[in-house]
Amino acid sequence: MKILIVDDSRVMRQIVTRTLRQAGFDGHDLVEAADGREALDKTTTENPDLVISDWNMPELTGVEVLRKLRAAGNDVKFGFVTSECTPEMQQQAESAGAAFFIVKPFTAERFDEVFTPILG
Amino acid sequence: MIVDIAVNGENLAEMVEQVWTAYLDPEGINPLIRSGDAGQVSEVHSSVSITGSWHGHIVYASSRLAAAAFLAVEQDEVSLDDLTDVLGELANIVGGNVKAMLPPGADLSLPQVVLAPESATRYPNAQRITSLYGLWAGEPIFVSMWQSSTDLKSGALA
Numbered sequence: 001m002k003i004l005i006v007d008d009s010r011v012m013r014q015i016v017t018r019t020l021r022q023a024g025f026d027g028h029d030l031v032e033a034a035d036g037r038e039a040l041d042k043t044t045t046e047n048p049d050l051v052i053s054d055w056n057m058p059e060l061t062g063v064e065v066l067r068k069l070r071a072a073g074n075d076v077k078f079g080f081v082t083s084e085c086t087p088e089m090q091q092q093a094e095s096a097g098a099a100f101f102i103v104k105p106f107t108a109e110r111f112d113e114v115f116t117p118i119l120g
Numbered sequence: 121m122i123v124d125i126a127v128n129g130e131n132l133a134e135m136v137e138q139v140w141t142a143y144l145d146p147e148g149i150n151p152l153i154r155s156g157d158a159g160q161v162s163e164v165h166s167s168v169s170i171t172g173s174w175h176g177h178i179v180y181a182s183s184r185l186a187a188a189a190f191l192a193v194e195q196d197e198v199s200l201d202d203l204t205d206v207l208g209e210l211a212n213i214v215g216g217n218v219k220a221m222l223p224p225g226a227d228l229s230l231p232q233v234v235l236a237p238e239s240a241t242r243y244p245n246a247q248r249i250t251s252l253y254g255l256w257a258g259e260p261i262f263v264s265m266w267q268s269s270t271d272l273k274s275g276a277l278a
Contacts, residue, residue, distance in 0.1 A: 011190060014191070022146070056212075082216065084219055084228060087224075103216075105138050105139045107142050
């Protein structure tokens, strides 16, 4: 599977990659984007199977990216990994069509729980 | 508006310990040890501000070595950009978790990073209300929460 990892922090993209590996999800094709605009572009050009996205980012927020994708008819599996977790944000994510909501700091166990049904 | 915030020193310590357990000590062999030593000296620090239903700042300070450990590479391979990135992310994570415990309507700023000791930054019209002093692998870690005096005058204290 191809996975797009979106975060404006290179360190956090690295930690997400490391945690995917620790959770046993090896062998997937990983692509990265450093802001919301790049995420939108790469979701179109790279055609990933899964997008793991930060919420607060320059250009477009994660939820704005998701809304734009859905408005354009793109049905890619999309979810959030974010340090902010309010009930309002979770509701917005759900309404926009997010498949998961992971709060930082996260563990390999949490990744396993969320991504096993998606990645197998 | 009087905001009786539900974040105390113990909550702050739990959040910081979660960050360590998740990213630096998943096996539970090199934990963050609370030192309580207010005399610890930091080398770098970062902060985020919260506005809206609560006004104040969350500050993370540590040695360069402790911050660089998150990158999982040798110290001499850590660039200033990497160090800045990780410090900003640490303040963002702790700030985001604090925000989740505040009344609805709180906004989190983007992080600010200062490659100088924590004492180099002043927070006008704010008082430190909670602090956590710890050591990780012998390196100093310091997290504090500052509340705006406007909030304090309204009677809001942890």
